[in-house]
Amino acid sequence: MNLTLLNRAGARNPSSVLDGFNAADSVEFLNGRPSGEAVTILGHLPLPRAAEILSQPELERAPDLLSALPDAKATRLLAALADDRAADVVGGMNVAHRAAILRRLAPPARAAIEKLLAYPEGTAGAIMTAAFIAVPETATVGETLALVRRGDGRQAVYAVAILDAPGGRLLRMATLRGLISAAPDDSVLAAAPDADPVSVVPLTPREDVARLIRRHDLLALPVVDADRHVLGLVAVDDVIDALIAEQTEDVHKFGGMGALDQPYSRVGFLPMIGKRAGWLSVLFLSEMLTASAMQHYSDELEKAVVLTLFIPLIMSSGGNSGSQATSLLVRSLALGEVRLRDWWRVALREMPTGIVLGAILGCIGVLRIAVWQYAGLFDYGPHWELIALTVAAALVGIVTFGSLAGSMLPFALKALRFDPANASAPFVATLVDVTGLVIYFSIATLILRGTVL
Amino acid sequence: MNLTLLNRAGARNPSSVLDGFNAADSVEFLNGRPSGEAVTILGHLPLPRAAEILSQPELERAPDLLSALPDAKATRLLAALADDRAADVVGGMNVAHRAAILRRLAPPARAAIEKLLAYPEGTAGAIMTAAFIAVPETATVGETLALVRRGDGRQAVYAVAILDAPGGRLLRMATLRGLISAAPDDSVLAAAPDADPVSVVPLTPREDVARLIRRHDLLALPVVDADRHVLGLVAVDDVIDALIAEQTEDVHKFGGMGALDQPYSRVGFLPMIGKRAGWLSVLFLSEMLTASAMQHYSDELEKAVVLTLFIPLIMSSGGNSGSQATSLLVRSLALGEVRLRDWWRVALREMPTGIVLGAILGCIGVLRIAVWQYAGLFDYGPHWELIALTVAAALVGIVTFGSLAGSMLPFALKALRFDPANASAPFVATLVDVTGLVIYFSIATLILRGTVL
Structure with missing residues (x-):
């Protein structure tokens, strides 16, 4: 594939070099190009496509690329990302760029990102997403499925939080499989037989999150505050990323050096x-x-x-x-x-x-x-x-x-x-x-x- | 919890010590007891509950426990396991026990397990499950959902393989989210827009499987033969297990010793x-x-x-x-x-x-x-x-x-x-x-x- 990649670099329209590539291949291509060129390509891509590429944690230099884009484009791109990824990218920017781009975001989006940025790296809070689907215990399976269908696609939906009706506290977690298997008129509780679901707090270390997800075979783990209000969900794919990051850190440490947070060649x-x-x-x-x-x-x-x-x-x-x-x-x-x-x-x-x-x-x-x-x-x-x-x-x-x-x-x-x-x-x-x-x-x-x- | 666990060990009915425990807690309890006691408890549990516990990869000494159970019980338990887990457990038995228990299984179950056992450890073939849901491209979304609903619960369903109508070769992969979002009368293809899904062959190393699942944010990755017939699926939770096993192996190797395949204290x-x-x-x-x-x-x-x-x-x-x-x-x-x-x-x-x-x-x-x-x-x-x-x-x-x-x-x-x-x-x-x-x-x-x- 790399020969194709090189040949494509000579194409006319800056963004057409990615035509026909899926997100993962586009990321690999951009990683191999100088920053200036990657910025030009990203800037010329249609917004949803650029956002899809920027969503990949494998994209290197994402904070720098976003900082180098025109302000309006950068802001719209950031707004199109899932909030956990947006926080990752913004967290890598220098302080001036970070403040500037956050100021241009809509207040709710900005608040969500700032909240995530406040959690220390390596904790459940830092890798969770606050964009999840929650329903009251009085909802039916059909209503819940309708919400899943209407989801905005920025976030993969793996499970739905069921909250108690007066307090809005976590009651159960429903999986998509459970929802599919229940009748549409059933109470959503019928789709989630397990009372007292496993949950963590925002400061739980990511290794413990990974261990719980693995131990209970979960696709998403709820993160709750002291009152069991749901703050976010950690999805299984975020855990895989966290596990791999953890593993790299551990090997570097065992080799007797500070952990690198970037690839060797960068x-x-x-x-x-x-x-x-x-x-x-x-x-x-x-x-x-x-x-x-x-x-x-x-x-x-x-x-x-x-x-x-x-x-x-x-x-x-x-x-x-x-x-x-x-x-x-x-x-x-x-x-x-x-x-x-x-x-x-x-x-x-x-x-x-x-x-x-x-x-x-x-x-x-x-x-x-x-x-x-x-x-x-x-x-x-x-x-x-x-x-x-x-x-x-x-x-x-x-x-x-x-x-x-x-x-x-x-x-x-x-x-x-x-x-x-x-x-x-x-x-x-x-x-x-x-x-x-x-x-x-x-x-x-x-x-x-x-x-x- | 550990105090409770110790007190419970004194209860009368051998299996009642696990009352009210979920599968993960039961596993932790059994891991802490001598083999003989663990076998007695497993033997007295109702079959579905015993199978649920035996399904957990965290259960230590699973091959020994199963070997020590009465033949009929052991056979029924093994038949109740997902085939990838069954192959794991049987693979850990000594040759005589393995042959004996496989002989008592129904021929199709036995063939499925023997096929999985034939793949080398650390490959996609060894961690995939052959119990997956597949539909022809002519199926509707409603028909596919009905199949998911009817699933036997031994295997978590994360995605459905769509096969081309004459050849039965892999065409696309539909996620549960995609199926939920499409209309019941739609063709199943409408729920799976991506033509040419990512797939691996049985001998692909598990690290590569993990990398692909992570790179493409998949919940299940199809394993195909040279003709693109689907042999099985590797699910995201199997990949987490594989990643952790890989990590342990790598750290042990880096420390300068052969990798242990059992916990330190065992x-x-x-x-x-x-x-x-x-x-x-x-x-x-x-x-x-x-x-x-x-x-x-x-x-x-x-x-x-x-x-x-x-x-x-x-x-x-x-x-x-x-x-x-x-x-x-x-x-x-x-x-x-x-x-x-x-x-x-x-x-x-x-x-x-x-x-x-x-x-x-x-x-x-x-x-x-x-x-x-x-x-x-x-x-x-x-x-x-x-x-x-x-x-x-x-x-x-x-x-x-x-x-x-x-x-x-x-x-x-x-x-x-x-x-x-x-x-x-x-x-x-x-x-x-x-x-x-x-x-x-x-x-x-x-x-x-x-x-x-």
Whole structure:
């Protein structure tokens, strides 16, 4: 398709290049063009088509594109978007552009967007839509279906909120399937047998929203205030977007960097340095403790340089076992398989696991040293058996410590009310490295005193 | 709720403990009980209720529970499940149980499940349902709605496939919203304006299915054979399950271990050791190259033990920058933001990024050595400025190499047709460690020859 795309770029009428493309393909095409050209194309498209394209969360630079369009066009485009998407786009604009375009919107639309903008990112409030269909409990199925039919098409309708007649509070949720299956003259309650539907508040984290939608197989989850008045609905497609964003954030964090909120190729050189240098420097500063630890043992090092040969090997094993344990527990906590109060159960389990894993590596290590010694590949000195024993014992100690530290770190973060996903592999490795050196040299002093040391 | 759950465990009638619980809560309760008790409770529940609980993918040990039920009950339960879930459950049984229960099923149900079992895990075929609603293009909207109404409730209906009249090939997809909005006497085609709907084949990877469903905001995606006959539909909730499974797998892999297919607390001690020891040993064996590299430079080490002090610091910086770059590119490739052919563009970008990041760390390193030297905290010898220069130059070289290697590894895996998500942080660190040592000692030889060395 990309050849076609390139050829089309030469066409005469700026917007005709998108003729015959569906929204997803148009987005892909616009993402690949310079900003100026994308603005020209969007500006020449008929309004409903431009709005359809702007509705796609995959469209990159949407806030910039909208800011660059003529004021009147931009305002009409924004008004044609679903309010949750409109809030997303406006939220990405700089303050001046944001204020200007909001001022030009009709007051109700503006109020709806400003309300959504006020909810922190990553919460149900920020991803819900306030444009949903609600009916009083006295409505019939036929009346409700008529409302669905009349919907303005800006918002996919997955479910209808049923409110109690005097208070307007959430009573039940009716699915389209339920409405279709009931008779038109039935009460709308007949189409929604479940009393007490699952709901969340605006500040519920989006991961919890995703978990509830998945757990109860919902297409839309109502967001309510303290009085159970419905503020909006989170639809299943918004949750998929949220899950993917969450996943990207988690992988970036686990890799030891600030999460990027834009695709790799869109992030400028200096912002990218900024995202990476911060954590890298923090890790570097912490890792300097290893230099201090080594300095502390410099007398031992002078006497037994042979000990230094295994430092990288031993340290990396601690980091690797820690990284495994962290990745395990980060996910288990995120999925709710393990809770904060289970920390000691996990610790009691990681301890023997670490010992066994360390013993396995220790055996391999002893074997390696013995083979090299006997084969004459390297001479570890007259006390090579003691050196091998030191390496093996240190591996058991360090892998056990790595497994323990790596598994407890996500719990510690959660207890401190941080996201456990902030426990990155480099962070664990750094934590384990310093202690690993101390363990190694302590064991060496213990075993080698009087012989090598 | 958990207190209530515990108290309920003491009730008389085994199945009455679940009275008033919805399916999700029942699943949570059963997950917390020993297998024997869970089987007793399931066995005493009315069939539709037991089937509803068994339908939840969150129910742990489902294959074991079903295997432990009396044959007749197990067979009837399995027959009451949607075929995709039935295939999941049967797929988890051991071969003998699987064959026995399939033999007792009615031939059509058995054939449907066996067909699903034949598709490899992680593909559209394995997560689709074959129990969907399809109508010929000659049907009316009213007739189609009647079919939806008559549906057996085992499967959530999100969309209806419209087939061409003579061939039975996929023509369009109608959503429930579209059906509701059209007049009952209209042709069903009026409810589905989009000709040429998006579809996949059974072997399409589930990540691609998720991406398409997200990109086109679908509730159900048809799976077709080479002749465009519809084999099944993948529903949006199956995709959420698949996304979460994928995410867990990716995090485990990035942490450097085989993916677990069960929750942390359900995996036995020895299987857990097995999952972790394999990769840990492979990494350990590769990391042994660091010992060989160190041995190669043992003469230099004897002469300048001061060099060893910075080995952990320098190596970990290479590993950390590599881990950052890998996490960035793994996600960019997974989201399709960057493609295989962009590898050199990424390399050209990571090179200067690595140089700048390395220079930042290098400055911090020089500062650290100078402060310690001037403050009299440690004596790095008469040539300490040259040592500091060596450390700084090595950091630039190693961080640049780390960024390059870390960013190219996901491309290399993709080119070799592996999942780029297999590029784990420990794997990158190991890759970078050995080269890092060689870079460090080469630079040291260059700068320090004639003075320290």
